[in-house]
Amino acid sequence: MTGEARNTSRGFARGGVLIRGARLYGEGEPQDVLIGDGEILAIGAGLDVPEGAEVVEAGGQVLLPGFVDLHTHLREPGREDTETIESGSAAAALGGYTAVFAMANTSPVADSVVITDHVWRRGQEVGLVDVHPVGAVTVGLAGKQLAEMATMASGVGKVKMFSDDGHCVDDPLIMRRALEYSSSLGVLIAQHAEEPRLTVGAVAHEGPTAARLGLAGWPRAAEESIVARDALLARDAGARVHICHASTAGTVELMKWARGQGISITAEVTPHHLLLDDSRLETYDAVNKVNPPLRERSDVEALRKGLAEGVIDCVATDHAPHAEQDKCCEFSAARPGMLGLETALAIVAQTMVEPGLLDWRGVAKVMSERPAEIVGLTDQGRPIAVGEPANLTLVDPQREWTVRGPELASIAANTPFEAMTFAARVTTTLLRGRVTVRDGQVQR
Numbered sequence: 001m002t003g004e005a006r007n008t009s010r011g012f013a014r015g016g017v018l019i020r021g022a023r024l025y026g027e028g029e030p031q032d033v034l035i036g037d038g039e040i041l042a043i044g045a046g047l048d049v050p051e052g053a054e055v056v057e058a059g060g061q062v063l064l065p066g067f068v069d070l071h072t073h074l075r076e077p078g079r080e081d082t083e084t085i086e087s088g089s090a091a092a093a094l095g096g097y098t099a100v101f102a103m104a105n106t107s108p109v110a111d112s113v114v115i116t117d118h119v120w121r122r123g124q125e126v127g128l129v130d131v132h133p134v135g136a137v138t139v140g141l142a143g144k145q146l147a148e149m150a151t152m153a154s155g156v157g158k159v160k161m162f163s164d165d166g167h168c169v170d171d172p173l174i175m176r177r178a179l180e181y182s183s184s185l186g187v188l189i190a191q192h193a194e195e196p197r198l199t200v201g202a203v204a205h206e207g208p209t210a211a212r213l214g215l216a217g218w219p220r221a222a223e224e225s226i227v228a229r230d231a232l233l234a235r236d237a238g239a240r241v242h243i244c245h246a247s248t249a250g251t252v253e254l255m256k257w258a259r260g261q262g263i264s265i266t267a268e269v270t271p272h273h274l275l276l277d278d279s280r281l282e283t284y285d286a287v288n289k290v291n292p293p294l295r296e297r298s299d300v301e302a303l304r305k306g307l308a309e310g311v312i313d314c315v316a317t318d319h320a321p322h323a324e325q326d327k328c329c330e331f332s333a334a335r336p337g338m339l340g341l342e343t344a345l346a347i348v349a350q351t352m353v354e355p356g357l358l359d360w361r362g363v364a365k366v367m368s369e370r371p372a373e374i375v376g377l378t379d380q381g382r383p384i385a386v387g388e389p390a391n392l393t394l395v396d397p398q399r400e401w402t403v404r405g406p407e408l409a410s411i412a413a414n415t416p417f418e419a420m421t422f423a424a425r426v427t428t429t430l431l432r433g434r435v436t437v438r439d440g441q442v443q444r
């Protein structure tokens with residue numbers, strides 16, 4: 001133990017933490033995890049509490065690598081009335097996240113290094129989660145002219161992912177060039193797959209429910225045609241493409257096909273598409289309005305199965321805060337999007353762990369390891385092992401809680417899960433060894 005003891009004292013220069021009695025990946029007997037200097041220093045049963053260490057009593061809770069969200073909207077700059085990098089970072093930490101990717105559809109758009117560097121710096125200043133800026137693929141998200149991807153990639157914020165999310169890069173020639181360019185830069189293009197000619201005026205999933213309610217429909221083919229097209233473009237460019245918020249059974253089938261062809265394509269699914277379907281629209285409450293729309297139960301089942309089988313790689317929240325006046329209005333006028341950061345784990349536990357589709361190791365994979373790999377983050381999604389960065393999340397699988405929008409850390413309150421009760425909850429989060437959330441409270 002002499003080597004470990006040396007490490008321990010080194011760790012204490014910056015304050016150490018002992019997590020006592022956690023089940024790593026929800027497996028085996030509870031272990032203690034000693035953390036210092038931002039790293040895991042020792043793992044074992046009955047470790048001594050070094051003097052001055054902060055002790056977190058885990059009581060058999062599940063310890064997972066910190067979650068990584070490839071798809072978050074933090075609304076800064078431009079709509080700080082709905083979310084800021086600070087409030088969104090708090091929501092992320094409470095949700096068990098240690099890294100999030102903040103989408104580029106801010107105002108101004110993150111299509112230049114000035115904005116992307118601001119987002120990174122502000123995130124570091126807040127210090128609750130690494131906020132990685134996503135750069136726009138095209139200038140102003142207008143889909144016409146490629147943004148200066150290389151400049152953003154080489155800035156302080158080191159942009160690793162580019163997306164026009166909110167809009168589809170619908171021009172196939174622009175998308176082809178973006179993919180070609182991205183592979184030489186070693187960055188990821190994430191596509192909001194929506195053929196805009198098929199979704200003019202659309203506000204809901206095209207199907208029996210929308211027809212009955214008189215809502216204009218967003219057909220599955222609007223998503224699937226772009227997924228298929230982009231798979232082929234990625235194949236020809238020898239590039240990687242990532243599909244944002246997969247929402248249909250057909251997308252799962254296309255992913256299977258493309259993977260079978262050896263195409264480098266990955267996809268994410270949101271918690272809301274894993275839980276909710278378009279029967280929610282009956283009330284005309286625009287809290288349920290989102291892009292892509294809530295689909296049918298058969299799509300929900302296919303997405304769960306796809307995630308369990310690894311055809312869909314990961315869970316991403318598409319956390320999309322909106323002001324009350326933009327949500328509490330006529331359905332067709334309301335903005336699409338819903339909060340997701342603080343509720344994601346609870347929903348993944350309910351939709352995937354409870355039915356036996358994933359175990360906790362599987363949750364670590366889809367919420368941390370795969371997203372980190374996809375985007376090329378080397379300090380996240382790491383194994384829980386000595387010498388690894390201490391980005392960790394403690395989950396209590398049996399801490400029943402009820403979602404209340406106003407109690408969430410986000411400035412906006414547009415959660416579709418209002419008043420729903422879930423079993424699992426994140427209790428503690430550590431970012432590089434610093435406790436950012438303890439007993440469900442943000443540690444500023």
Ligand SMILES: NC(=O)N[C@@H](CC(=O)O)C(=O)O
Nearest residue numbers: 073165166290291320336337
């Ligand atoms: N998902 C949504 O419905 N809305 C997102 C944009 C997007 O993810 O497409 C938003 O920025 O509000």
Ligand SMILES: [Zn+2]
Nearest residue numbers: 165166192244
């Ligand atoms: Zn989108």
Ligand SMILES: [Zn+2]
Nearest residue numbers: 103165166318
């Ligand atoms: Zn989005």
